[in-house]
């Protein structure tokens with residue numbers, strides 16, 4: 001086989017999901033899981049182990065096992081205290097936008113908040129330097145504010161959100177309870193994450209679901225798959 005193909009396939013191997021045994025562990029990186037119930041991508045970093053579904057089951061039966069989506073953070077849950085420190089910094093920066101990051105240290109297995117130094121900033125947008133990091137550190141959660149405005153994912157946010165991280169945007173910082181959106185970013189695909197500020201946030205759920213059912217669905221996701229918050 002061509003050495004270049006060997007290198008590419010080592011960087012992103014395809015694994016058939018076991019039907020009878022557990023999924024084998026993996027080193028940091030990404031791999032594609034071919035399963036009876038679809039195609040999945042698994043990403044492992046110092047701070048993250050997640051499995052996301054890419055497509056539903058293929059049109060022919062495969063003799064493999066099934067895979068469930070998963071989202072697990074090495075640090076356990078996202079610490080509300082650090083996010084609240086960021087909200088406070090966002091309020092100090094009004095009317096301008098503010099950017100920050102939660103940075104994960106492999107050595108201490110914990111997160112710290114770093115505010116990003118702005119290059120150009122206004123109430124409409126911010127360009128910023130990524131904070132300096134130690135060799136054992138990686139950026140886990142990318143945060144920015146929309147000042148007085150509502151939180152949403154702008155075209156610029158979509159362009160900026162590359163690689164693998166959690167992204168959060170806060171808005172309406174002049175109100176007692178700000179609004180927010182959070183999403184998991186995996187190589188250009190986005191997955192909304194529930195979060196403690198969503199009660200007052202226009203959430204991208206099915207609009208015609210009756211509220212009780214919607215609440216149960218959100219609780220299900222919060223409790224089962226996406227419960228990343230230390231409230």
Ligand SMILES: [Zn+2]
Nearest residue numbers: 152154157169
């Ligand atoms: Zn934005």
